[in-house]
Amino acid sequence: MNSLRSRLLLVMALVFALGAGNVVIYLLDLDEDIRAHVLNEQVDTLLATVTPAPDGSNLGALPVQFSASDWRYTLYTRSAELIASAPEGATPLPFRSPEALPETTRAAITARLIGDDRVLVASRNDWEDCEELCQLFRERMAGSSVVIAILAAISLVSIIFLARWMLGSVRRAADLASTIGVAHPDRRIPLRELPEEIVPLAISANQALDRLSSAYEIERRFTADAAHELRTPLAVLDLRLQKARAEQSPDWSAIARDMNQMRHLIEQLLALARADQGGERRPHGPEARVGLARIVREAVADMLPAYEADLRTIDVAVAEGLVVEDAHRQLRQALRNLLDNAFRHGRGRVSVCLTSRDERTAILRVSDEGPAVSQDVGDVLFERFHKGVQNSPGSGLGLAIVRRILRNLGGDARIGVGPTFAIELIVPLAVTEADAVRA
Structure with a gap:
């Protein structure tokens, strides 16, 4: 995973997967939201036709069969005291506060405030509707899965081309950098097309190349200077040594003078090379x-x-x-x-x-x-x-x-x-x- 392209692909794939997962979770929770919405709409319709009396005497007037579902009702006081239940003989529904959050159960249940001190708890068995709703969602999810798969393939291809486009300038810069050498010491990595995050690295690399080029130029100049300036003293010294072999009394003073001159020249060349390199400086303080x-x-x-x-x-x-x-x-x-x-x-x-x-x-x-x-x-x-x-x-x-x-x-x-x-x-x-x- 050292490749920048692989990392980009991984990050983009994770982002796409998170987005697709959020869509699936939303679709799976949508059926419960629809059940709760339908239940509340139906309870509003029932209470618009029959308003339970405070003593629950007309609770039986509420329909027990409505919208192809079995309904049950229980009337409580605000302090959870049972007043009445319908239909007769049915087990009373458990008390629920009107402010309580809805629960996900096989039998949808809700609570409404009647007057100031009565609470009507209503329930419907919507299992068949739920099955139909779930079947509808399964069909929709199957179709959505195909669409998501197609989008995933398109996104993957797009990500690959996007990564190739993003890294194209980096690849071109690398190709140019590979040509920098003795034959082309003045070439540098172009900065114009590079991504902003890579520009500092390229600038540092160019500065390093400048320093290397300067050091190479100093070395080349030193070599040329040394070869040029030492050629004549070495030739003169060689002639004196050849002459000394043939003579009985060599001119040692002249030989020593030439040697001193050559030694001085070499010391000066080395001093100039050190000066060209900036000398030896310690931190200021x-x-x-x-x-x-x-x-x-x-x-x-x-x-x-x-x-x-x-x-x-x-x-x-x-x-x-x-x-x-x-x-x-x-x-x-x-x-x-x-x-x-x-x-x-x-x-x-x-x-x-x-x-x-x-x-x-x-x-x-x-x-x-x-x-x-x-x-x-x-x-x-x-x-x-x-x-x-x-x-x-x-x-x-x-x-x-x-x-x-x-x-x-x-x-x-x-x-x-x-x-x-x-x-x-x-x-x-x-x-x-x-x-x-x-x-």
């Missing part, structure tokens, strides 16, 4: 918040040995009290990439400045003494594998990783305005309790 000044100091401390070895200087000016949600690793990696980019390609002194732009965002600016570039030209630097100087060392991925990380966090990275080269990170701040109250 007060306990997950981190001071932005702390992240800046840790990133600067990571790069400080390299700067000191090259006799370069890093100036740090940070505003305290700025807090971000748990994005410690991502922001630290982004700032390290900026400092590494300034170390490899920048000039002179490097400055790191953290300020608050407004209540919701902070500006983290990293600048060096190199020449400034315009905003339009600078945006090209954030493209993957683009280098300001094509023959310079590096992978051309550092700034692309930085922008991807910041956009994942709800911020952005841009070229800074000023007399020297600068990059600004727009960092979203954590919502404080005061901000939440104002909102």
Whole structure:
């Protein structure tokens, strides 16, 4: 019974069976209603011709044979005291209150109030009429059964076609979904013709397909980038190793330099892949918040040995009290990439400045003494594998990783305005309790 069609058929069949059962029960009870109605009509007719006296002296004037039935009468007081009974010698009928509900018996019986304090109980033996009535109903029921059977067959066929029509859109959607794959990753389940109850499931499936398609695209891009960027370093390293076999004194420093460059490229590719996938974010909460000044100091401390070895200087000016949600690793990696980019390609002194732009965002600016570039030209630097100087060392991925990380966090990275080269990170701040109250 896992099939939706089977369940629909079962429900509709049960509804039809209940309706047919109610009709049969009504027809079976209808004969008793007719008996009670006929009895009351006949008693009204008799009492219209003869009104029993209070002492029951004229009770015998009521007919004992009427409408092909045997009649009996008994007169009582309201307190159930017997006054008279007819015909003579007949056993008195049991007392019945005029307000009592009718009973189903072989002899129909009813009670009427006579005057203010007398109760006439009347009974007729309508067994023969009842037999005729039952025979009539049996004949009618036999004919009705045929009609009900025909209606049941028509309803069953209608239910089957209705279920097929209702589920046709679901079947077409399933057929289309079966074609979604590597060859057609952009196809989605159509929502227009689906029943309302199934639309949420289809929407969730489409969203899952979007996520899978995005993950597939990230993997495809990573594979293409890795194959493209590793081809040249591997070829150069292979040539150096071949040359080293033929020489007595291999150039180990050049080999080590190529290895370091390849290692750096692989690390950048992996970092970019993680950034494309959204990074590792934990649920937000007060306990997950981190001071932005702390992240800046840790990133600067990571790069400080390299700067000191090259006799370069890093100036740090940070505003305290700025807090971000748990994005410690991502922001630290982004700032390290900026400092590494300034170390490899920048000039002179490097400055790191953290300020608050407004209540919701902070500006983290990293600048060096190199020449400034315009905003339009600078945006090209954030493209993957683009280098300001094509023959310079590096992978051309550092700034692309930085922008991807910041956009994942709800911020952005841009070229800074000023007399020297600068990059600004727009960092979203954590919502404080005061901000939440104002909102």
